[in-house]
Amino acid sequence: MHLCSPPSVSTRSMASKTPVGFVGLGNMGSPMAKNLLRNGYPVIATDVFPESCKELQDIGAQVVDSPAEVAERADRILTMLPSIYFTFTGSLCDTRASADVRRLKTSIKEPGNALCFVLFRKVKKGTLLIDSSTIDPAVSREMAAAAEKMGAVFMDAPVSGGVGAASLAKLTFMVGGVEEEYNAAQELLTCMGANVVYCGQVGNGQAAKICNNMLLAIGMIGTAETMNLGIRLGLDPKLLAQILNMSSGRCWSSDVYNPVPGVMEGVPSANSYQGGFGTTLMAKDLGLAQNTATNTKTPIPLGSLAHQIFRVMCSRGYANKDFSSVFQFLREEEGQ
Amino acid sequence: MHLCSPPSVSTRSMASKTPVGFVGLGNMGSPMAKNLLRNGYPVIATDVFPESCKELQDIGAQVVDSPAEVAERADRILTMLPSIYFTFTGSLCDTRASADVRRLKTSIKEPGNALCFVLFRKVKKGTLLIDSSTIDPAVSREMAAAAEKMGAVFMDAPVSGGVGAASLAKLTFMVGGVEEEYNAAQELLTCMGANVVYCGQVGNGQAAKICNNMLLAIGMIGTAETMNLGIRLGLDPKLLAQILNMSSGRCWSSDVYNPVPGVMEGVPSANSYQGGFGTTLMAKDLGLAQNTATNTKTPIPLGSLAHQIFRVMCSRGYANKDFSSVFQFLREEEGQ
Amino acid sequence: MHLCSPPSVSTRSMASKTPVGFVGLGNMGSPMAKNLLRNGYPVIATDVFPESCKELQDIGAQVVDSPAEVAERADRILTMLPSIYFTFTGSLCDTRASADVRRLKTSIKEPGNALCFVLFRKVKKGTLLIDSSTIDPAVSREMAAAAEKMGAVFMDAPVSGGVGAASLAKLTFMVGGVEEEYNAAQELLTCMGANVVYCGQVGNGQAAKICNNMLLAIGMIGTAETMNLGIRLGLDPKLLAQILNMSSGRCWSSDVYNPVPGVMEGVPSANSYQGGFGTTLMAKDLGLAQNTATNTKTPIPLGSLAHQIFRVMCSRGYANKDFSSVFQFLREEEGQ
Amino acid sequence: MHLCSPPSVSTRSMASKTPVGFVGLGNMGSPMAKNLLRNGYPVIATDVFPESCKELQDIGAQVVDSPAEVAERADRILTMLPSIYFTFTGSLCDTRASADVRRLKTSIKEPGNALCFVLFRKVKKGTLLIDSSTIDPAVSREMAAAAEKMGAVFMDAPVSGGVGAASLAKLTFMVGGVEEEYNAAQELLTCMGANVVYCGQVGNGQAAKICNNMLLAIGMIGTAETMNLGIRLGLDPKLLAQILNMSSGRCWSSDVYNPVPGVMEGVPSANSYQGGFGTTLMAKDLGLAQNTATNTKTPIPLGSLAHQIFRVMCSRGYANKDFSSVFQFLREEEGQ
Structure with missing residues (x-):
């Protein structure tokens, strides 16, 4: 079900079947990435856990070592992370292994955990970033502003539905971001979900x-x-x-x-x-x-x-x- | 919709079209009593407010001065009161005019307000009392015990739905009481509601x-x-x-x-x-x-x-x- | 500390050292009754548990079988019960053993538990009833009204302080009731507590x-x-x-x-x-x-x-x- | 009252009567700065509102145009701001005029409001920053980390007590930060408060x-x-x-x-x-x-x-x- 189908079409959405980046291959991210593969999209994926990467590699994804490499090779990138946190230095990181703020402070010094930090540093102009993590809408808006400075576009697209719905491509996506880019996002999201709902400006999906x-x-x-x-x-x-x-x-x-x-x-x-x-x-x-x-x-x-x-x-x-x-x-x- | 239709049939439910008593002719009670009249039941009614009585009398109800008189003349009696309260002396009263406990203490000394007190003193053996007021289930159970001592049967049947549903006979009744008497209650309640649900022992309707x-x-x-x-x-x-x-x-x-x-x-x-x-x-x-x-x-x-x-x-x-x-x-x- | 010492003196407070009744010899009641004995008051006591009675008897109290007997032999009676509950029939009972309302309904049929029922039926004219149980102020007021009908006086005097304070006569009593009787109550309560505070009309102690x-x-x-x-x-x-x-x-x-x-x-x-x-x-x-x-x-x-x-x-x-x-x-x- | 007086003494606390910077001259900051003046400290102050600056200038403070100038001229700086907020770009700002996050995003682009941004960019090595604003302890810890990178020391010292206590130098300060610097902070804070309590590591004052x-x-x-x-x-x-x-x-x-x-x-x-x-x-x-x-x-x-x-x-x-x-x-x- 598509409650709103804005008519405008960006050029990027024509770029179908070019590689799609995927950062975060956990319980949800892994079946989502698989559904992209099933729909014929080449997937360039990464995760901090090697076994998650191995599983996806076995069914055809190209696995790379870091979000930075994903950013270099794909101009449409999905992120599905447990949580995202901004630090004083303006970096952005995956807090999967972080039980609390104090441990977070330590973990971001370890390059392995700082998934998105390099992603944002390396993102190419014109890239479409779609974040399906559930995070604070204000953080989504900060990320969109940061992406804009890099010449990229950021949209939030959190999901409703669990691991089962992710496997069956039955998720509901609530999408926030500039309307002109919605069709490009929708093209990918419909491979992974049954409902894609446009909610308005960036952050509104999270809201x-x-x-x-x-x-x-x-x-x-x-x-x-x-x-x-x-x-x-x-x-x-x-x-x-x-x-x-x-x-x-x-x-x-x-x-x-x-x-x-x-x-x-x-x-x-x-x-x-x-x-x-x-x-x-x-x-x-x-x-x-x-x-x-x-x-x-x-x-x-x-x-x-x-x-x-x-x-x-x-x-x-x-x-x-x-x-x-x-x-x-x-x-x-x-x-x- | 009748979720449960217990098969047993009491003899009283055969007594169709004999007079039905109605105590409490407020916003809800008045249209309910009218629907009994519309279904061909003679209604013997009372209320503390004369204007409420007058309106019902004009469309065919027999109005009497007190619940005691209702009890003397009808063996099926419905009550629809704003609230019911037990006092130390074991009496039971309508608290419509009572804003708080202190005022209640005064009001029960005024016989005019003590609607149910006399009702219970005068109720005949074999009477079916159906209370549609919304009250504490524990009070319903006390009332059922009191009725039993008088040789009568008490059931609680509070309603869901407002004044509009009452007028259109679209109320939902949730009924508690002994199963053998449920059919007798149902016969009357279906004249006033679209759904009658049997909920088990007395008090369960309120619950x-x-x-x-x-x-x-x-x-x-x-x-x-x-x-x-x-x-x-x-x-x-x-x-x-x-x-x-x-x-x-x-x-x-x-x-x-x-x-x-x-x-x-x-x-x-x-x-x-x-x-x-x-x-x-x-x-x-x-x-x-x-x-x-x-x-x-x-x-x-x-x-x-x-x-x-x-x-x-x-x-x-x-x-x-x-x-x-x-x-x-x-x-x-x-x-x- | 006595925040308020109303000057009026009733004649009953002259009756010092005549027997004092005590109903309820639990963790709190037992040391309280002992403090009355220590201050030279003959105590006539009762409880549903024989062992509680035995202990008090050993140190000089006269133990009787029921509250009714207490009511017959004393004109100043203290009650200290876990809770008090009014039933439809106007009786009053100790709910110590009652886990819920349904069990209560059963228990009051067993005469052994209905501590206060007979107390109220047998209370003599002019008796001073002081209730230190913690109960609903509205119930205290009902009890005062009931006592008044019997020609007796009821005051509520719940305590602050635990078993230790009860043993050391260091309780705080918060007293509600007619002012003229406060001195009579105070005379007894000061044997058991360090602070006796007059709070106004009956029920105010509970409040x-x-x-x-x-x-x-x-x-x-x-x-x-x-x-x-x-x-x-x-x-x-x-x-x-x-x-x-x-x-x-x-x-x-x-x-x-x-x-x-x-x-x-x-x-x-x-x-x-x-x-x-x-x-x-x-x-x-x-x-x-x-x-x-x-x-x-x-x-x-x-x-x-x-x-x-x-x-x-x-x-x-x-x-x-x-x-x-x-x-x-x-x-x-x-x-x- | 000083609950804890750590014995160590830093060299900076010897620097008495050298100028003290003060950023934020609102209802609380203004009387606090005055008490520093009364105790003989030269004060270099700034605020976004000119009238606040004027009042302090009239009683002897040196007023400068921006926090950056305060940072250049003083090596002990107090801040007393309504709230402090970190943005994605790592800057820090006063949100006095900001009713919500969206307006904040706008306001930080206006250099006039970004009080602290320049403060942190210009702070000298060895500077002691004492923040008396009430903010999130996690933000205090971020600020301390940022200060450390600049070779400065940051302590949090929020106050208890209102405008009256601020005028009478009767505030209570709850101080968090490295223990070696506590004496230096205490020297200044005792001019403005009656109680200075050391609470442990940075952020603990806020906590x-x-x-x-x-x-x-x-x-x-x-x-x-x-x-x-x-x-x-x-x-x-x-x-x-x-x-x-x-x-x-x-x-x-x-x-x-x-x-x-x-x-x-x-x-x-x-x-x-x-x-x-x-x-x-x-x-x-x-x-x-x-x-x-x-x-x-x-x-x-x-x-x-x-x-x-x-x-x-x-x-x-x-x-x-x-x-x-x-x-x-x-x-x-x-x-x-």
Whole structure:
């Protein structure tokens, strides 16, 4: 689904089937890069982990040693990194291995980790940079300004959908950036996703992603509280879910991804909260929502509390469980 | 839609078209009673406000002076009261005119207000009492126990849907009570509603209603925060609503009742938050959710905060606006 | 310290050294009753647990079988019960063994548990009833009204201070009730406490107690969050406590009862959060604060969230630890 | 009071009475600079507002046009700016006139606003930079690293106490930075404050300040809620304050700065919440607390909610009132 299809066409989008650069071959990046290959695009890829590179090389990608080399060889480059951080010196880095800010400060001195630093230093004029990482919209805007100085174009295109959707090319991309370049981005993104939505100026893709995930988090905790309260009041959970789903309490977390074991099949709650979207990832996205809200002086009382709840869960053993495990977290333990 | 249709049939449900009692002829009770009349049931009604009685009398109801008289003349009685409160002396009263507990203490000494007190003293053996008020499920259970001592049957059947749905007989009833009597209740309730859902033992109707409204409240505030944040980040509100509604942030408040003016037509946000479901009523329902959660030691962090937010709104001039006005409440004022 | 010493003197306060009734010999009630004995008052006591009675009997109290007998033999009666609950039938009971409302409904049918039921049925004219339980002020007011009908006087006098303070007669009593009877109450309470504060009409003692404990709970969680944040930012906890305590962040939880192990000696945090004031008791008091706030339509956003946090802690293994263990609850676990 | 007096003495601290630079002559900076003059230090000052410069010039300071000139002429420089922000290009700027990030992006292109940019470019080797602005500790650490590259030393020294304390040289300074330089900083800071507390490594002064203000905010809202609830329950506010202040609910907001009009004299609540510490400033500090907590993955549920409450207040007309006006905000309006 393409909510907005701006008519203008840039010349770069004609350059189909010329090589596409890909930086970041993790759980999401790897299947995304594979889908580019499947659609006939030569891919020039890199990652800090050699085994990730090896896997992609085996199916036809050209692997290079650094983002700088990617920048030298491709004029369309996708990045898919866990997070991106600006330092005082204006550099940009992948923080995959960085547990906290202090360690980050160390890691950027090690050239191996500073994925994007050289990318930006080496990027060619006219290059299209598409970043699918989930980061602060303000950082996306800083990156776009930096790219502009190099004569390049930067667009943000974060995704909705997990590893499964990435493999099946069923992701949703929320794209921000100059409208004239949208078609060029869309050409590549449609190889990897089912929906590509143009959200306006650069940073707006991130804004849409963050907004959606904040409301998702609120809805999930709300559903968990509500189901738990209903059960405590004597209601059958399946019946309660039915009632909510035909009433005004209905939400995605109640009708598609119910957090109560036994209510639905094929969801993490039916499988001990394995798989799905980890609590630690949700906490990260809520941290971004919190930061953008603080910076824009926007009150988000429930979003803020949702952030805190997932943060506490991360410290109580739920970090790697699906975020719907908040139902389990809130539920009274046996014997209490 | 009848989720559960228990097969057993009581003899009372054979007593069709014998008079039905109706206590409480307010904004909701009045159209409900009218729909009983339209379906051919003689109605014996009462209310503390004479004008409400007059209107119903004009279209064929028999109006009597007190709940006691209703109890004497009907063996199926519906009650639809703003709230119900138990006092130390075991009496039961309508608190319509009572702004707080202290005033309540006074009001119950005035016989005119003690609607249900006499009802319970005079109820005949075998009477079916159906209460559509929204009250604490624990109170419903107390009332059922009290009714049982009198040889009567009490069921709770709170509604979802507003004045419009009441007029059009499109309400949803959530019914709690003994299964053998459900058909008798259903016979009457289908005259006033489109959906009648059997929720299990007495009090479960209230439990379902309270749970739904708590999740609704959370979803509404969450939607208001999210839409506001998105707008502050530069997103077009209509586009953001579209994105949420095709993604995991989707909920009833985002796709049916969006709180942002200009996103949808025919909702309170399109009409200065007039009509709809008042903030003060939502605050009342969240108070019930809070009480049941406290009594059952169930944690409801977001539900609790939602309660507090609507409570603050009531004191800041939003009491009579639709509860979706939380968007306006959270939004930064001009000039700040 | 006696903040208010109303001059009027009732005749009952002349009745010194006549027997004093005592209902409820738990962790708090038992040392309180002992202090009455130490001050030369004959004590007529009862409790549902025979072993509690035995202990008091051994040091000189007269033990009777029921509150009814206490009511027949004493005209000054103290009650110290875990909680008190009114039922539909107007009875009053001790809910010590009752985990939830449903079990309560059963337990009141067992005469052994219905401590106060008979007390109120048998109370003599002119009796002074002093209740030191922590309950809803509205219930205290109902009880005072009920006592008045029997020709008796009811005052609420909840305590601040734990088992240690009870043993050392160092409790603080917050007293509500008619001013003319305050001296009579004060005579007994000064045997058990260091401070007796007259708070106004009946229920005001409870109101003051609930208010204090709500602010205490907020201050404790706030201190725990703040100390944890400071430590994560690299501050030495002892130094941070010093800075807070000389600045505007100062509160009882930071300067008397610091929740961080190693900052202070002689507090629960120095002893694995053993002893002190249990999380489950704090959650109970916050439930009362929540109920009174809901009933009076008063917004308490932080109080409400504090309630939810202690409620979650109760379900995650902290029920019997001191409430300052919220520091431990919020702190990130090793290995995360 | 000097909690820690490290014995080592740097040579710079011998340089007494040589000129001291001062950047930022606002409500706080101006009286601070005056106190340096009063203690015999020549002051070389600058600010974006000419009138602020004029006032200081009249009492003996040498005014220059830019931070760069300050950097060229002084080897001890104090900065006192509303906020400091790093941009992608590594520059540093005063955001006084910047309402949001977008405007910031514009403003840094105007050389007039980029106060510190040139300061850092021109700073001499061996210079001691002391920053008394309240900013993110992580930014302080970045600045210290940047200063180190220039051969200079950076310390953070935020203040507690308002304009009055600044005029009377009664501020409290919380100082972070290398221990060997602490004496040199202390020499200057004691001219402007009554307490200078060494908090450890650079950034720790900010950390202590942020922690204190977060707990202050929590205590103030908690006190406002508690006093409001007590009043609604029928307690006299003065009596309630007395009870809290002799009990475990005691905190700075209850015993020094009570938010309820009529309880204390000489505080903002006694003067229509004029003066004091503005809600908008408290919201800013809580935004910093929130950011540091998010970045260090520290849960701060009450701190986070306090942030949101002050944020909502800013949008509802309380921005410039003292932060204790939260009592007024929460209180029910007349006529509701």
